[in-house]
Amino acid sequence: MTRFSANLGFLWTDRPLPDAIRAAKTAGFDAVECHWPYDTPASEVKLALAQTGLSMLGLNTVRGDVAAGEMGLSALPGRRDDALSAIVQAVSYADAIGAQAVHVMAGKCDGVEAEATFIENLSAACEIARRSGLTILIEPLNAFDAPGYFLGNTQQASTLIRQIDASNLKLMFDCYHVGRTEVDVAATLQKMLPIIGHIQFAAVPDRGAPDHGDVDFRRIFSLITELGWEHPLGAEYRPAGDTESSLGWMAKLR
Known part of the structure; x- marks a missing residue:
C-alpha cells in the first residue's frame, strides 16, 4: 500500500506547525515534511512528532530575502557565508527534531560561477549533514513557478550529484515540477531512480490535489511501488x- 507524507508548507497552513502535525496524523498520513519551520521552537515540533508517532522527512534551507525575490542562497556567487549559515541552521534544526533530510535551495542565478558556488556549498552541506546522518536533497523547480531558479531540470541535477559524488546527496523528485518541465514523469522517474532521495507530487498543471490533471497518479503510484520504492510520498x-475537504484522493489513490 502506498504511504503518504503531508507537506505542511501547503497543508494545514492555518494552524501552528505542531497542530498541523497532529492534524496530519488524524487525517491518516504516514509522515510529514515542511518548508521553513524556524519560527517554531524545535522542542514543540519534536513533542508533536513524538505524540503522533510521525517522522519528519525533511525541511528546506531558508530562501534569503523573500521581499527581494530570493529563493535560496547556495548557488549565489558572493553569498557563501549566508549560504553556509542557512545550511548549518537547517541541519541543526533537522537534527534537533529527528528529521531525515534537508533540501538545500539554490537560488535565482545562472552561469559558470553560480554552478561552481553551488557545488562548493553542496559539498560543504553534505559534510556537515553527514555528522548527523542526514541526507541533503536538491530539487529542480519549473520555470513557470520559479523563473530564473538555478536548478531547472533533473538532468542538470543528476550531473551535479554525480560530479559531487557524496553518498548523502540525493535528488528530490517532484512529479509536479517534472510534469511541468519534462512532460514524461514516468520515464524520467525510472531514469532517475538510483539517485532519488524523496518523491513529491501534485496535479499538473494547477498544483492541486492529485486526483485530476495531466498526470495519471494512479499509474505513477503503481509504478513507484513496482520499482520497489517503500518510503512515503510527499503530498x-x-x-x-x-x-480536510481536499483529502478525498487518499482513499482513491492509496
Missing part, C-alpha cells in the same frame, strides 16, 4: 479550499 499540493 505537496495546494488545496482548493480547506485541507
Whole structure:
C-alpha cells in the first residue's frame, strides 16, 4: 500500500506547525515534511512528532530575502557565508527534531560561477549533514513557478550529484515540477531512480490535489511501488479550499 507524507508548507497552513502535525496524523498520513519551520521552537515540533508517532522527512534551507525575490542562497556567487549559515541552521534544526533530510535551495542565478558556488556549498552541506546522518536533497523547480531558479531540470541535477559524488546527496523528485518541465514523469522517474532521495507530487498543471490533471497518479503510484520504492510520498499540493475537504484522493489513490 502506498504511504503518504503531508507537506505542511501547503497543508494545514492555518494552524501552528505542531497542530498541523497532529492534524496530519488524524487525517491518516504516514509522515510529514515542511518548508521553513524556524519560527517554531524545535522542542514543540519534536513533542508533536513524538505524540503522533510521525517522522519528519525533511525541511528546506531558508530562501534569503523573500521581499527581494530570493529563493535560496547556495548557488549565489558572493553569498557563501549566508549560504553556509542557512545550511548549518537547517541541519541543526533537522537534527534537533529527528528529521531525515534537508533540501538545500539554490537560488535565482545562472552561469559558470553560480554552478561552481553551488557545488562548493553542496559539498560543504553534505559534510556537515553527514555528522548527523542526514541526507541533503536538491530539487529542480519549473520555470513557470520559479523563473530564473538555478536548478531547472533533473538532468542538470543528476550531473551535479554525480560530479559531487557524496553518498548523502540525493535528488528530490517532484512529479509536479517534472510534469511541468519534462512532460514524461514516468520515464524520467525510472531514469532517475538510483539517485532519488524523496518523491513529491501534485496535479499538473494547477498544483492541486492529485486526483485530476495531466498526470495519471494512479499509474505513477503503481509504478513507484513496482520499482520497489517503500518510503512515503510527499503530498505537496495546494488545496482548493480547506485541507480536510481536499483529502478525498487518499482513499482513491492509496
